[in-house]
Amino acid sequence: MDCIFCKIVNGDIPSQKVFENDRVLAFRDIQPAAPTHVLVIPKKHIASMNEAQDEDAELLGELLLTAKKVAAELGIAESGYRLVNNVGPNGGQVVYHIHVHILGGEKLGGLNVKA
Known part of the structure; x- marks a missing residue:
């Protein structure tokens, strides 16, 4: 591979x-x-979220919990951070191995999605 x-x-x-x-x-x-x-990846190869299966649910949850832990260890949890998972070419995915980006350390602009 x-x-x-x-x-x-x-x-x-x-x-x-x-x-x-x-x-x-x-x-x-x-x-x-x-x-x-920082990038958080599973050691198991899963090309993207579109290829994830039901049996990957625990591993995908571990990715998010690891991102939370890493953000705290890097000192950005309190001020805030962004988690991003790009899927497919229109979603901006470049490497086809599922991964979560942890972005922080400054006020992030761009996405203005209201929840």
Whole structure:
């Protein structure tokens, strides 16, 4: 498989790891879009959210909980941060291995979605 994130998981490509356990890995983005920009990925290859299956539910939950933990460890939890999961070409996905971006460290503009 020619997946850059799988190569990072396997240690074939170095990364600046900030968290790792047996199921997920978090590392600094090499092209940061914010002062704090970390990617959280499962070690299991899932191309995108569209390919996730029901049996991946626990792993997907672990991705989000890991993002929360990493944000706290990096000191951005209190001031706030953004989690982003891009899906497909129109969604901005570039690497086809599901991942969550943690963005923070400054007031983020852009998306003005009211919830």
